[in-house]
Amino acid sequence: MSMDTALLYFFIAIGGGFGALLRMFLADILDSSNGIQRRIPLGTLAANLIAAFSLGWLHSESALDLIGQRHLFFALTMGFSASASTFSAFAFQLAQMLKLKKYHDAFAYALISIFAGLLLTLAAMNL
Amino acid sequence: MYIKRSIFSDSFIRLLAVFLGGAIGSLARAAIVIPLAINPLISVFLCNITGSVLYIFAARICGKNLKLVKDFAATGFCGGLTTFSTVCKDGAVSIQDGEFLLSFAIFALNLLFCVASIHIIDSLADKFGKASK
Structure with missing residues (x-):
């Protein structure tokens, strides 16, 4: 493994660590057991x-112009x-909803996640 | 004073566990996706399936007692190994290319296999758990 490849993996690991922390913070803040959160895990969503x-x-294209550095990308x-x-x-929460026979919640959660995820990605890619 | 320091150190250790788990999980995903000369859709699918299976094992084994191990293994490692955003990106690229069926297949296969594998392992664990009591 070359030094450049090792550095690339190192950068990915650091980015991954911070990504996991953000996910944990959002889950801690939003996944409480009140109101709509009881039905849909808003933190993961x-x-x-x-x-x-x-x-x-x-x-x-706007981001590719800004981020020229391969490792940072x-x-x-x-x-x-x-x-x-x-x-x-996401899959675990859906499986738990199905296990508890919360079919409507599971369907709504899957649908919102997929369609909103797709729409946001498409919108962001065209910025 | 002592209680404050204890809470701080517990939170810090939890942050460290999730950070390390996420870093190692991302590293494992990169080690699968980058060197494999197969379709990236398949390598992401493999990561998601593996991560989902490991997640249910971690959730079942750790339960409510081994919270720190669960933070490292489930929240950190499995969360880092699996990815929803890359599936969305692959789906969006397929839609932009006019391949709507491929976009549907990417989501359907990931969702179906991950949920099914978790459900099967969870059901088997329930069954064997009851049988051993």
Whole structure:
């Protein structure tokens, strides 16, 4: 492994660590057991949507002009944005909703996550 | 004074556990995605499936007692290994290219296999848990 590749992996790891922290903070703040949060895990939803928007923007032409450095680009895309979102917790929460027979909540959660994620990514990519 | 210091150190250790888990999870994903000469859609799918299976194991094994291990393994590592935003980006790129069916397939396959694998492992754990009592 070359020094450049090792440095690239290091940057991805650092970005990933900060992404995980952001996701944890959002879950801590928003995933309480009051009101709508009892039905839909807003922390994971917010983390996924913020990460989808930021990853979309990082692949837009305006961001590519700003971020010329390859290592920084990988740290922000493959590291931070990818790690700030999670598919495992999303799938786990859906499986738990289905287990508890909360079919409407599971359907709404999946639909909101996917459509809002797609729309935000598309909008950000065209900024 | 002592209580304040204790709370601070607990929070700091938790932050460190999530940070390290997220860093190692992202590193594992990069180690799967970058060197593999296969379609990136498949490598992200493999990461999501592996992370989902590990997540349910971590959640079942750690339960409510091993909170720090759960923070490291489930919140940190599995969250870092799996990614929702990359799936959205791949789906959005497919839509921009006019490949709507591929975009649907990316979401459907990731969602179906991850939820199904978690459900199967969770059900088996419930069944064997009851049988061993």
